Amino acid sequence: MGRTGSAISLRGVRVEYRANRKSSVLALDGIDFDVPGGTFAAIVGPSGCGKSTVLRLLGGLFEPAAGTVSIGGRAPAEIAREHRLGVAFQDHALLPWLSARENVALAFRATGRPVDAARVGQLLALVGMREFAGARPRELSGGMRQRVAIARALALDPEVLLLDEPFGALDAVTRRALNLEVQRIWQEQAITTLLVTHSVEEAVFLADRVAVMSARPGRILQVVPVPFARPRGRELLTSGAFHAVVDELAAALDRAAATA
Secondary structure (H helix, E strand, O other): OOOOOOOEEEEEEEEEEEOOOOOEEEEEEEEEEEEOOOOEEEEEOOOOOOHHHHHHHHOOOOOOOEEEEEEOOEOHHHHHHOOOEEEEEOOOOOOOOOOHHHHHHHHHHHOOOOOOHHHHHHHHHHOOOHHHOOOOHHHOOHHHHHHHHHHHHHOOOOOEEEEEOOOOOOOHHHHHHHHHHHHHHHHHHOOEEEEEOOOHHHHHHHOOEEEEEOOOOEOEEEEEEOOOOOOOOHHHHHOHHHHHHHHHHHHHHHHHHHOO
């Protein structure tokens, strides 16, 4: 079900926001970044550097002032219109009056498609929520709600999965457990994935490559390849090699913050 041929490409991307009638804010300036098809990439950077703006561009929500953005050689807006993008945010955005099963099925209903009950059941099993299919969000923990949100993001077999701080509001223990789950899910689905996160450790654990962005206007300062084989277990988190990569990225982030 993965889309190993899908690739994300940003070339010379510049984004400006109109602050008022007389001035504008330069959010991104000269962004060049690629995510090869079927790989998992992450972006880290100081608050306000434009990480989420990159995801909104890839979601086809607006066009850059300059440069090009493509997914598999096509415009993101085109991919979005075909419902080939999966998105999960920090706010799970589950409808409180619907069960977990119904929230996942909503992906089909929102696009006018008949609900594929087998697919819904398969995804709930994939994220470890089959036994809670009938539960409403208020009956679920924060981590469980995010599992349902990820299942919904995968419902229409997307070409690309965009993750915007999906675990930012969770406690450290739950967040680490879900990092393991996301890795397992990603290995089964092999979907081209881009994660935005404030956690360097999370980025290194999950991604094949991590991009460090500068303070606004956002630029890619460095792309660090992550050399660890998969699957990655908890023991990796305590290894010297893991912390060496984390330290390299943390130093790059410190330099980025110093330019703010």
